[in-house]
Amino acid sequence: MELTVRYFASVREQVGLTSEVIHVDSEELAIDSLRTTLASRDARMAQALQAGRPICIAVNHEMVGSGFVVRENSEVAFFPPVTGG
């Protein structure tokens, strides 16, 4: 399946990317697994997505918990806690 991964705010600034497309061979992927895989790519990603840093995750525009499993082409967004209003 194909995942469009988007980064916002300080996560985007640290990652250095607005978005990217990830091709996943398996039929399903746990979100925290995706995060770990992305974090392991290089030092920059590791710092941006490190475990223990508060990161919010949305799949197809809805917030999800870290236990969420993606099973179809989706848009996945990583961002810091929100500060609107």
Add this chain to the structure above:
Amino acid sequence: MTASFEREGIQPDRQRYPEARQDADEASPAISSPAISRGTIAAGFEVRVQEAPIDVQAEIVPVMRNPRVGAVVNFIGVVRESGDFDDVVALELEHYPGMTEQALWSIVEEAVARWQLDTARIVHRTGRVELGQPVVLVLVAAQHRGAAFDACEFLMDFLKAHAPFWKKEIRRDGERRRVDAKTHDEQSMLRWG
């Protein structure tokens, strides 16, 4: 979208929910549309993210004209001088186009489920907002003030905790700094159950 009609045309049992959701990222707010003119009444439910400054008067006055409405409550979030930084001259707001409108809409739906409301509207700026200018307007109208006060506060608490915006403070000397989320905002949500 705004449901707005001339006074004579108002239907006493009109549909509470709009037929279509507000488009994302309207550069011109609904106040510039030809339908909103002198004597127009505004009602119904709307969310809007806009780059243009918020004209508070233009948003509120048509809501007050609705003859069903006895109570109008609004909250305005304003850029102030001291946040995490001192000597702030502006904020810069980023959001998640597509998710923001959906998130704001689900906040309004939640309020409508809890209280009897005639109007609930959220207007939120994106981009650069100067000191003293509104960042967000939450506007609620109901027959009585209890629902209007409570729904307005609920909408703001929910927005602070869930709407995907991120702020940067811009200081007079040009320094920019991200605003961090406050645990206070998460805690404010807890009291609504």
